Amino acid sequence: MSSARAGDDPATGDPRPLSASDVRGRGFSSRAALSVMEGWIDAAILPLPPLAVPLAAIAATLAEGPVLAEPVTAPGDWPPADRAARDGVAVASSDTLGAGSSNPVPLPGAVTVAAGEPMPPGTDAILPVECIQADGPFVEALGSAAPGDGVERRGEGLRAGTVLLKAGHPLRPQDLGLFAALGIDVLCVGARPRVRVVLAGGPRSGPETLGAMLTALVTRDGGVVELVGPLPADRAALAAAYAAPGADLLISAGRTGVGEDDVAPLALADAGTLALHGVALRPGDSAALGTAGGVPAVLLPGEPMACLTAYELLAGRALRRLAGRDPVLPHPAVPAVTVRKLVSEIGCTELYRVRRTADGLVEPVASPHRPGLAGAVLADGFVLIPAESEGVPAGATVTLRCFDGTSL
Incomplete structure (x- = not known):
């Protein structure tokens, strides 16, 4: 991929008239297949290094949709020991043989327990409250229990080493609750890429339209937005905005077509590389891919529906890959x-x-x-x-x- 300025004389570096490589004013002679654009994104973009984040900090940012960067496995059996699965009285099942409402059986070793408490030594069943009667300190069984009744056995929920969740899984409240119970207090999660969104040339639809929409889309896909513009349709100004440091991904909206003021592709070539311009996609056919300031760049059309389509199929894919998420469309x-x-x-x-x-x-x-x-x-x-x-x-x-x- 060349980093020369599109439209400049390669010998002198001076601007020259529109050439065969400059599609402005004459339309696209060809467009890349969507699969070619997707292939470029997949080959050029790798996930950012993951972050080790305390569980409490993840809980506070759950609305931002963090995803696991590495699989999580159970560090031990769960539950770690036999425990009561219901409220009642822990008993040795053999002590309840023959018990019934007309034949109460004394339970001298009975221990009252609540669901989740460990089973006392020497007990192997839980009699529910309705199956006992108490007379002062004395407890009697009004029904029998088989071994294991009302008991959650060690490892019944999880065995040590079980893969709980795979990399790329969006974290949910119940996930954090289980991790806390298992003593997992730090998780490796995908980074939140810094995304510079440049509104190029004052999009004809109004910059507030694209700015609001792209901010929401980038946030949905795990990015942190830096909104720039609207900037004038000026090649140098756009190139400077594209190449500025501090971003992990550049998304520019507007001025990607074939008119004389559609300078965004030329500005991208100035800021880095213009790899592909024009995609066999409707709407959104004037989208482009490349690099700017050493980071991936996606140029989106300024027409809102074309912008939305090209974001979902191209820019969103790029961002989701950077964030360590599944790059495919997130829509059910x-x-x-x-x-x-x-x-x-x-x-x-x-x-x-x-x-x-x-x-x-x-x-x-x-x-x-x-x-x-x-x-x-x-x-x-x-x-x-x-x-x-x-x-x-x-x-x-x-x-x-x-x-x-x-x-x-």
């Missing part, structure tokens, strides 16, 4: 049946915004050609039509990927 995937045909163009991956009908089928809310976020807001999720497909016929089963916050 469920089977669904189409109401009518979803038309698609061979050679281009297309994202259809769809909603569920009253009878559980899905229908398109907006075609991949229609801009704007209104269709995404009204949709329950989206269906990806692969590049090799001419579309999906009515009545076909598709994979519906539900948008964040959408009920399955």
